[in-house]
Amino acid sequence: MPGFLVQVGAQVMCSHGGQATPTTPNPRVLLGGAPSVLMSSPYIVAGCAFPPPPAANGPCVTGQWMSGTTRVLSNMQPMLVQSSTGLCAPTGTPLLVVLPQARVAAI
Numbered sequence: 001m002p003g004f005l006v007q008v009g010a011q012v013m014c015s016h017g018g019q020a021t022p023t024t025p026n027p028r029v030l031l032g033g034a035p036s037v038l039m040s041s042p043y044i045v046a047g048c049a050f051p052p053p054p055a056a057n058g059p060c061v062t063g064q065w066m067s068g069t070t071r072v073l074s075n076m077q078p079m080l081v082q083s084s085t086g087l088c089a090p091t092g093t094p095l096l097v098v099l100p101q102a103r104v105a106a107i
Contacts, residue, residue, distance in 0.1 A: 002107045003081035004100045005069075007031040011099035014060040014088045018048030020095060029074045031101045039068030039078040043086070043095065050091055060088035063095035072106040081106055 006012070007030075012020040020043040025035035043063035050058025065086040068078030086095030 003083035003105060004102055005029075005031055005072075005104045005106055006037045006080040006082065006084070006097055006100045007034040008037060009034050010037075010097060010101065012043065012063075012095065012097050014045050014048050014050075014063065014091075014095055015093040016048045016050040016058065016060060016091075018045040018050075018060050020045045020063050026074055026079070029079070031104055034101070036074065037080040038074060039065045039080050039084065041065075041080070045088060045095075048088075048091075050093070056091075058091050060091050060093065063088045065095070069106045079106060 008025045022041045024041045027035045029036040045060040048059035082097045082100045
């Protein structure tokens, strides 16, 4: 998947407006001085507006990415790009990269 690489500090959100942050940054590759993020890094979601049971199955608590780079690896793992797809748990809704850095792109 082509797109700009994602760094720690990029704006990542759940579908309901919750802010997501990576739990394990990748200090091996820096993007504008900030560590990059690998596809395997879980995200923690805070501030999700999706209601809890019995009204719905929210709020979003964690997020995991399902796709990343195909040709660029760091530590033998795919990196996260703006076009990556991810899912939140327990809701199963998408995790979205809203605003990554805009200098380094990868496939």
